[in-house]
Amino acid sequence: MPRTDSAPVRLLSKTSLALPMALIGGVLSLPLAAEPNVGESMMQDRAGNTVGAVLLSETPNGVLLHGRFGGLPAGVHAFHIHETGACEPPFDSAGGHLTAEDANAHGYLREDGPHLGDMPNIHVPQTGRLELEVMTRVSDMDAQLFDSDGAALVIHEGADDYQSQPSGAAGPRIACGPIEKRKD
Numbered sequence: 577m578p579r580t581d582s583a584p585v586r587l588l589s590k591t592s593l594a595l596p597m598a599l600i601g602g603v604l605s606l607p608l609a610a611e612p613n614v615g616e617s618m619m620q621d622r623a624g625n626t627v628g629a630v631l632l633s634e635t636p637n638g639v640l641l642h643g644r645f646g647g648l649p650a651g652v653h654a655f656h657i658h659e660t661g662a663c664e665p666p667f668d669s670a671g672g673h674l675t676a677e678d679a680n681a682h683g684y685l686r687e688d689g690p691h692l693g694d695m696p697n698i699h700v701p702q703t704g705r706l707e708l709e710v711m712t713r714v715s716d717m718d719a720q721l722f723d724s725d726g727a728a729l730v731i732h733e734g735a736d737d738y739q740s741q742p743s744g745a746a747g748p749r750i751a752c753g754p755i756e757k758r759k760d
Contacts, residue, residue: 613717613718614632614633615632615721615722615757615758616629616630616632616756616758617629617729617753617756618753619729619751620751620752621647621751622750625647627646627647627648628648628751629643630729630753631643632717632755634716634717638711638713639712639714639715639721640710641695641708641712641729642707642709643707643709644707645698645700645704645707647704648704648751649733650701650702650703650704651700651735652698653731653746653750654731654743654744656674656694656732657693657712657714657727657730657755658674658727658729659673659675659693659725660728661725661728661754661755662725663728663752663754667728667749668749670749670752673693673742673743674714674727675692680692682694690713692712692713692714693712694738694744695710695712697735697736717757722757726756727755728753729753729755730751731751731752732748732750733747733749733750734746734747
C-alpha cells in the first residue's frame, strides 16, 4: 500500500542533507596546508655561461638543496651559501659566507664552527656534470636568504679544508647564483 504521509520522509531528507553540507562547508573553510618556502638559483661562471640550477626547499629540519650542474671543471670544489645575493664576476659581490647571529667560525672540523652557509665539498667528474642533494642548517629562508640584500650560492675553484678562516682556503670563486624566491 502506498504511503500517504510523507512529512517524516521530507524531514529526514532535509536533515540528512543538512549535516553533510555543514561538514563540507567546515572542511572548505579550513586553511590548506602551507606550501613550502621555495627558492631557486641559476648559477653562472665568470664568462656568464649557465653552469647549474639549484632548487631550495624549506623543511622542518633545514633547507634542502637539489642541484644539477654541467660545464663545471672536474675536481673537488667548495660549495657555500654567501651572505649577499649579488654575482658580478669575480663574484666578490656575494660577500662572505652566510653566518648566524652568533657568528660561528668557518668549518665542519672546528669546535666553534661551522658557518650557517658552509656545505660539503662537491666532487665533479670528468664530464663536468653533477646532480646533488644537500641539507643545510638554514632554518628560515625568509629571514636568512630572502632578507633585504639576499643570498647567493658560490662554487670555489678548490676544495674547502673545513677549518681555515675565513673560507676554508678554497680559492677563487668560479660560479655564482643569486637565490631568488620562487614565484609559482
